[in-house]
Amino acid sequence: MAYKYKHVIMAGIDGAGVFFHKAKTPLIRSMFEKGAGADPALTVFPTESAQCWCTMLTGIMPEEHGLTMDNIGEIEYKGKAEHPDIFALIRKAHPEAKLASFAHWSPINTGIVDDGIGVVKDTGKDDYLMERACAYVKAELPEFLFIHFDSVDDHGHGYGYGSEKYLAQLDLVDGYTARVFEAAAEAGIADDTLFIVTTDHGGINGSHGGWSDEEKYVFFVMTGKTVRKCAIPEMNVREIPAIIAYALGIPGVADADGKDPGRLFTE
Template sequence: MKKFTITFALTIIAVLLAATPCSAKGKAKHVVLIGLDGWGAYSVPKADIPTIKQFMADGAYTLEKRSALPSSSAINWASMFMGAGPELHGYTQWGSKTPELPSRVLNEHGIFPTVFQLLRDAQPEAEIGCLYEWDGIKYLVDTLALSHHAQAPDYNKHPEALCTMAETYIKEKRPVLLAVCFDNPDHVGHQAGHDTPEYYAKLKELDAYIARIIQAVKDAGMLKETIFIITADHGGIEKGHGGKTMNEMQTPFIISGKNVKKSGEFHESMMQYDVASTIAYIFGLKQPQVWIGRPMKQVFK
């Protein structure tokens, strides 16, 4: 009888453990990804960006993350969200809206698997958003996997609009995953040029917007459970990009927040598609076999 009681108790415990979700699987409950289109890593030492540099001091970063080729927008935003390069996701040009090459696989929405879709599959009720200035972003994020996506109005008339949209969305919805994609470093790079006073003035302006987004996360009561990632799709040289120079290809990757080590600069190899893999790792998501990205596990506690 005693043996039966012990066996029965162990069986009940095993069933309860199997039915209990593993809350330790993920690294944080929220991720806010802030992307600056056309932000070259070369600019960081010279730039007056105190908010971003505080994140660098409080977390981990590299200035050697490489873009996929060509070093242009759509191909690299796609790679950032899709965990693979153009050979697999098929977006090959700066303005790709659909793949020029057949995507190696398609998800149920008819698009190459994104980190947004992975999170949606794992957390069907999660609030997942993407806010952007360049309308090309909406073709690369799998909008059917999102709870909310929206384009900001004309920046020249409403320069603070995207920041304000992000503040409101964070406070009202407390998203599990939010991507905020600023477009204007790229515009200034094309008009005035990279590594110019105008370019650095734009980075300073965007740093202030990032500070406001962080404050919104605080106001929403999410800060202690949030990881921030600040990165870019590509850099630039003179008034262009798309080539094979390091100023065009190397972009910052800065990560700080819940369970991120205060370890400073790291030099492990990182590619654009490793961003998606790192976000998937934060949420404890299993990568699809077609992804080639690798999570930057060394930055986490």
């Protein structure tokens, strides 16, 4: 019987690619030292936020879910009944679970995360969401909290991916993520929490959407008391929902890539 985590906290740093290699990012680096990490992981095509985040939260590919930058928030993604998003999967298994999605890029909340199932949603700038998430973690001890930071991607568009200002922002958001994780420690739940940091795509020449290495390579890293310290080979971001479901002990969630999430845990 696999160990079940009581909590999962996932931070998504939009547009971060694998640029942490050029930044300080003490949290991300320490997680790679302690936990299971894919460096790089592969995201999906096209490397746009709508397509990537929907895959990362549902496990289905862009050609299947159909969300694009033009329609996200206006239509439901295709295959929603057969492929609920990770929040809906958790809700179905755990009707009382506290679930929250705090997303700077609000179409994640309006276009992907199911409505009407009691997911606490909020949107705002990264610093606001960081404070909001810290308070929420301490007050509610959520089973799953997703926090999406967008300022790094903004800096990529504005100043260039990998630019000095972009890397400084990545360091700042690494610190915001650390604050949210520290809130779990302050709340006394860190020992029962799976911590994840990942990103949807990178960027090149001030934009993204294509299939260059700078755009398609991303990272995924997680820590937790039963996480196997390892380098995860050939990971695609579509595997993320199955990993979260496995950690929480929710049965019947097949890995979209056909892999066994159990390989990433010691028990």
